[in-house]
Amino acid sequence: MTRLWLRHEVRSTERRAAVVPTDAARLVAAGHQVTVERSPQRVFPTGEYLTAGCTIAPAGSWVDAPADTYVIGLKELPDEPAALRHRHVYFAHAYKGQRGAAGLLRRFTAGGGTLLDLEHLTGEDGRRLVAFGYWAGYTGAALAVLHLRGTLEVPLRPGSRADLDIALATPGERPRVLVVGALGRGGRGARAACAVAGIQPTSWDIAETSRLDRPALLAHDILVNAVFSTGPVTPLLTEADLDDPAGELRVISDVTCDVTSDCNILPVYDRVTSWQEPARALRRGERPVHIIAIDNLPSLLPWEASAAFSAELGRHLLDLDSAPWQRAARRFRTAVKENAHA
Structure with a gap:
């Protein structure tokens, strides 16, 4: 069983969802355990995720999730905890020298977690598989x-x-x-x-x-x-x-x-x-x-954008051991090494 945890977005203007309720239902039906945090600004009501078979949790509670959980989001993580121990799936923008990237990578190093940056979830040809x-x-x-x-x-x-x-x-x-x-x-x-x-x-x-x-x-x-x-x-x-x-x-x-x-x-x-x-x-x-x-x-355009994105991402969440995720993990490990020697 794979644990997926859809986190609340800390940015107040972020209305999108990485996984919409219909795709969450497909993941549940495939045997995944899907937890969804309550979020006041998410365009999709929490009740729709409950109907889809998801477990509902308070906003920000991913920090206490089991260590083998995949925490899924879109935009930046909160500043705490200082050490990140989970596998995080989101757009981190941390591999091209962006402001704050070095500090973020150090947080993953400190906690032993892994960043699976959606910007680097690619096919064999190097093309991105999911995008807005x-x-x-x-x-x-x-x-x-x-x-x-x-x-x-x-x-x-x-x-x-x-x-x-x-x-x-x-x-x-x-x-x-x-x-x-x-x-x-x-x-x-x-x-x-x-x-x-x-x-x-x-x-x-x-x-x-x-x-x-x-x-x-x-x-x-x-x-x-x-x-x-x-x-x-x-x-x-x-x-x-x-x-x-x-x-x-x-x-x-x-x-x-x-x-x-x-x-x-x-x-x-x-x-x-x-x-x-x-x-x-x-x-x-x-x-x-x-x-x-x-x-x-x-x-x-939170509904249209989320629905299109979730349809792409949902297919790949069905198999988190597949080659694209392995490539994303290797890219993270390379970035960590580069950051350590910077």
Whole structure:
């Protein structure tokens, strides 16, 4: 029997669930013991998990779960306990030099636990097996268009795709949009949101970015970055580009939010934005440029994003000894060694 524990998300704006009730029921039927913590902001009511056959536990009680439990979440862990002894499945963002990564890895070392980072749950070809990319791209492009039109309501509040699409389809300016990473999950989502807004975006992928035409990039009103990078790359933009008097760029939507990483492809800003202030000015004056960089974008559409993600993750939770999980564990062990010698 495998013990799975769906934890409460400590971030107040996080409405998503890594496993939705219908997929939890499938895991229970397959013989897994599934415990779900109560969570006031999760979009799926606790009662639906109870009906699915799950055990319900108080928020934060995973710290006392049996040592062989797989603790499943999405975003960051709380600061305590200092030593992590379980196997944790979530997006840790800890292998590319991000802020706080070294301290997190030391917590796992101290407790003897294992990080199975969902960002590194991959197939033999190296492609990610589970991701929120499509809905991150969709919401990232949508917010950029609405902000440029002056119709973005803040603070942001979670809703449904239908509500967002109504706002996008309302007649308004049709800006020139460039989607970079257009063929990936995030890029497909961004292009879909543009279509709802009546916009035909320019679509760039590897071929176009390998011979980057910055004047062409700067000729757009909106840049949506959906490039997932695993190593240092040539920046899409520099500070000098933002000051180019010939540039037309007004809004940058960074879907990937690698701002504290060595792999940051947009080194023109130094911190993410928030639901309270989704767009922040990078340049003011006659031609202001704003950045949108919210690191849990898909939580604005929590039901749609969770359902799609859970369908992917649920299949892999059925067999936690499979090759993708073994690869994720090896990547963790490598990161721990690198951290110890840093």
